Amino acid sequence: MKIAENTINRLIVYKKELNRLATDGLSNVYSHKLAHLSGFPSHLVRRDLMNVGYNGSPAHGYNVTELEKCIADFLCTPESVRVILVGVGNLGRAILDYCQQQNPKISIVAAFDKDKNKVNKVYHSIYTFHIDSVKNYIKENNIDVAIITVPAAEAQEIASALVESGIKGIVNFTPVRLQVPAEVYIENLDMMLGLEKVVYFVNGD
Amino acid sequence: MKIAENTINRLIVYKKELNRLATDGLSNVYSHKLAHLSGFPSHLVRRDLMNVGYNGSPAHGYNVTELEKCIADFLCTPESVRVILVGVGNLGRAILDYCQQQNPKISIVAAFDKDKNKVNKVYHSIYTFHIDSVKNYIKENNIDVAIITVPAAEAQEIASALVESGIKGIVNFTPVRLQVPAEVYIENLDMMLGLEKVVYFVNGD
Numbered sequence: 001m002k003i004a005e006n007t008i009n010r011l012i013v014y015k016k017e018l019n020r021l022a023t024d025g026l027s028n029v030y031s032h033k034l035a036h037l038s039g040f041p042s043h044l045v046r047r048d049l050m051n052v053g054y055n056g057s058p059a060h061g062y063n064v065t066e067l068e069k070c071i072a073d074f075l076c077t078p079e080s081v082r083v084i085l086v087g088v089g090n091l092g093r094a095i096l097d098y099c100q101q102q103n104p105k106i107s108i109v110a111a112f113d114k115d116k117n118k119v120n121k122v123y124h125s126i127y128t129f130h131i132d133s134v135k136n137y138i139k140e141n142n143i144d145v146a147i148i149t150v151p152a153a154e155a156q157e158i159a160s161a162l163v164e165s166g167i168k169g170i171v172n173f174t175p176v177r178l179q180v181p182a183e184v185y186i187e188n189l190d191m192m193l194g195l196e197k198v199v200y201f202v203n204g205d
Numbered sequence: 206m207k208i209a210e211n212t213i214n215r216l217i218v219y220k221k222e223l224n225r226l227a228t229d230g231l232s233n234v235y236s237h238k239l240a241h242l243s244g245f246p247s248h249l250v251r252r253d254l255m256n257v258g259y260n261g262s263p264a265h266g267y268n269v270t271e272l273e274k275c276i277a278d279f280l281c282t283p284e285s286v287r288v289i290l291v292g293v294g295n296l297g298r299a300i301l302d303y304c305q306q307q308n309p310k311i312s313i314v315a316a317f318d319k320d321k322n323k324v325n326k327v328y329h330s331i332y333t334f335h336i337d338s339v340k341n342y343i344k345e346n347n348i349d350v351a352i353i354t355v356p357a358a359e360a361q362e363i364a365s366a367l368v369e370s371g372i373k374g375i376v377n378f379t380p381v382r383l384q385v386p387a388e389v390y391i392e393n394l395d396m397m398l399g400l401e402k403v404v405y406f407v408n409g410d
Binding site for chain 1: 210214218222225242286288295296298299350373375382390391398400401402403404407408
């Protein structure tokens with residue numbers, strides 16, 4: 001079954017909220033509460049959860065840990081995914097730091113930069129290699145996913161090199177619209193879009 | 206007319222792509238080309254642009270600069286919006302740097318932190334004040350929008366203080382789901398969601 005991208009987005013958000021509820025010690029949650037926490041309408045939440053094959057009880061709602069596991073299984077997050085990061089500037093280091101504390105199944109295993117002052121250093125427990133070695137690293141370690149946090153002017157060249165070496169998915173933090181083959185999945189995270197949206201909604205009121 | 210949030214998102218993306226095309230020296234663009242660049246279906250692009258009141262010509266498509274201006278007018282981006290940033294860690298500094306180079310109408314005018322080593326310093330041309338002065342600053346300067354890049358544990362306390370001082374819109378870069386009054390607009394930018402999505406789509410194939 002081909003699942004729509006928006007559904008995947010929502011499932012990832014539910015999973016995150018369920019994980020938070022479990023941490024807070026809650027064992028059950030109603031769909032309307034999960035809807036409120038995740039910011040999506042209740043009917044959509046119920047439909048999505050029916051799609052992953054989990055049924056709550058009208059009396060007690062959903063079991064938090066069971067549902068979280070169910071979504072994780074549905075998304076078939078593998079045991080562990082190894083990711084690399086290219087560009088160890090402020091943003092790159094912020095992401096290295098942030099990722100350590102989050103999803104334990106996704107780990108950044110290496111960072112790359114062209115700056116000699118950063119190469120061979122360890123930031124937030126991640127070793128930084130010279131960018132020249134990235135192609136070999138990807139091939140030898142079967143890396144599929146890369147995060148790009150280089151300056152805009154270098155983004156396309158880096159992306160092309162990564163794809164050539166076998167990268168199949170890229171999280172792109174640069175404002176550049178990368179040109180890659182259609183089979184490569186790109187997620188653009190443009191930090192300014194969020195700011196422009198907030199400005200619009202605050203001024204539009 | 207109340208415009209759906211998703212439409213606003215798309216208009217902001219079109220505006221960005223049009224600006225890029227103008228920079229590249231292109232004067233006209235067809236809807237299917239703009240659709241391709243922005244990643245949305247052509248029929249949606251045409252409908253959105255009809256909504257902002259701009260009609261292209263079948264022979265030449267849309268005039269790039271006229272359309273960009275038309276969208277900007279529609280979004281009624283005011284002359285200049287002043288924004289503050291709280292939390293001058295790696296991510297905060299990355300955003301200070303990034304924002305300087307982007308939308309000239311939105312400017313970060315001040316940064317705040319509780320760390321004495323960061324206070325009274327200038328990062329990417331922005332002065333950092335002590336967090337204790339943030340409430341006065343917001344009131345005296347009529348600031349509506351804030352970016353939060355503090356550690357997760359401090360996010361809610363900061364958000365509450367900002368809202369109390371008059372902040373109406375927040376770009377939240379922490380993984381915390383902030384509790385604020387309904388009239389405050391929050392845009393959550395969770396950097397891990399994008400990574401989880403890419404991992405899913407790469408592994409799902």
